Amino acid sequence: MQRTKSQVRTEILASRRTLTAERHDAEAAALARHLSASILDGQTVCAYVPVGSEPGSVEMLDALLLRGAAVLLPIAREDPGGAPLPLRWARYRPGGLVAAPFGLREPPPPWSPAERLAEAAVVLVPALAVDRHGVRLGRGAGFYDRTLPLADPAARLVAVVRDEELVDRLPSEPHDVRMTHALTPRAGLLALGAGAGE
Template sequence: MPPSKAELRASILSARRAVTADMRSAEGDALRKHLAELARPEHTVCAYAPVGSEPGSPAMLDALIAGGVRVLLPVARDDDAGAPLPLNWGEYRGELVAARFGLLEPPEPWLPAAAIGTAAMVVVPALAVARDGVRLGRGAGFYDRSLGLADPEALLVAMVRDDEVVDHLPGEPHDVPMTHALTPGRGLVPLGRH
């Protein structure tokens, strides 16, 4: 029987915690370089501020800005019943504040969820991504509610470690497939029909 999503998440998080600080730094530097090469001046990129063992580094956000890219970062909020809402977005200008769930986000003002539709590329945190584009996230559902608002021509990029691009992951009907993965060693990897 294949592992459940919960088992996959636990296994990947455990492996990420075992990565040395030097390796994490080297991978973060490689991801920063790849991302800076992909983004174009005057484009908008929706990205995220990595926390804990997530791939990447805040330096990748600064490199995008230095390259003339407008960077939007997610702002996660729930409705009154505690259900995840589509992500709002804040423009990154070099400042981050502590937020719920241990995340970092830009200070207000924030843009509505539809702002994702202005991005040429949406860089999404992931625990793993399958070659068909199925992404394994942490399970809260914020991105599931947001990615459908992205421009259909935008690159949807799951940022993962090299060994986190896998052959198969369990998917759900509401999953929006990633078009690409970005890994430290392989750079941009086309997924699915791409």
């Protein structure tokens, strides 16, 4: 019997809690190296600031800047009723992050509208897991579900995960936006789904 999204989330979050700081930092450094090698000078990259045991690091954002990329970070807010709004975006500048809702860090205003996502050639998406067909498992808040349909159809949608979080199959729903790639510490950037042969 296939596990539910909730069951998979619980397992992965429990596994991430056992990760040592040394292992996390080594994996984050590997992710930064792989990512830098796959970004072209001048590209716009929508990224995120990892929190807790999420894969990645602020140094990964700095590495993108060194490659000449314009880096945009998400601004997560809810409407007055508590429903997630599409993510807005702001330019990343080293040393300029401030505390934000949900325990996140973000750039201060000014913020761009959600539609700015369409400028990105690469969108790095936080994930708990992704399968080889491109189905991504997030934390279930819904911010990315409401935002990713605004991406350029030619953009690379990249789920950033640990190697063991790239799995054969995850439960999916009709509204899920498929990832085109996964980025893992050992394997680097991998095409998913129809592009898996690239």
